[in-house]
């Protein structure tokens with residue numbers, strides 16, 4: 001019965017989607033021409049081939065999937081707020097929680113940290129700032145779904161919040177343009193936005209946050225920003241009993257057992273070259289990463305070295 005009802009509403013949704021206004025179409029067209037610039041994205045290339053009607057149907061199918069599948073990590077989260085980063089007041093936080101971060105992709109190609117997570121004179125800084133040029137492509141850190149696509153004049157500027165199946169949420173601030181829609185499903189590494197300088201920002205950069213049930217986590221605990229790779233394929237949050245405030249006390253910290261080394265895959269990397277650089281062998285790398293010697297290396301992903 002419930003299934004039937006949701007099909008009914010899906011049908012009415014179909015009606016709505018197919019009666020796209022010309023303004024919507026113009027917007028979709030803009031989006032496509034923007035995406036064609038990313039010639040390396042085969043996914044995008046397919047979309048362009050099939051034309052506008054298919055985009056409309058695709059977006060309807062995505063909506064249908066959304067209705068049937070719910071949202072990522074729905075066993076942890078009991079809602080899908082589409083307006084705010086902090087939507088979890090009063091929510092109960094587990095004492096510890098293990099998160100698989102092995103699929104992480106750096107949100108921007110090359111960068112250096114211009115400001116770390118931590119206390120600032122006036123207000124706490126809940127993310128890590130990464131230098132970029134206005135218009136640089138910003139990518140999804142993991143597979144996920146766009147929860148918030150919004151604007152905050154005195155804060156994040158244009159920003160996105162993604163929720164991921166591993167339980168994390170990621171926040172991308174000060175953007176100059178969006179390449180995704182609200183509730184859209186995205187893949188790790190997929191272009192989602194263009195970097196910029198909007199909101200409370202004194203120069204083009206990406207403000208990047210990790211959050212877990214609304215609590216900010218120091219990205220430096222998950223990512224080695226010198227290597228631009230993850231520090232470990234799992235991240236364990238442990239509730240620190242002595243802390244008063246989650247963010248300023250680092251109430252969640254890594255369990256400190258991490259002794260694993262990762263390399264971030266760059267343009268031109270081969271398994272052989274990486275093996276030589278780290279004094280290991282191709283077969284060891286394949287074993288650690290469940291790869292074949294012929295596997296394609298994905299740019300931006302972290303390869304386990306030891």
Ligand SMILES: [Zn+2]
Nearest residue numbers: 127128129207
């Ligand atoms: Zn920042």
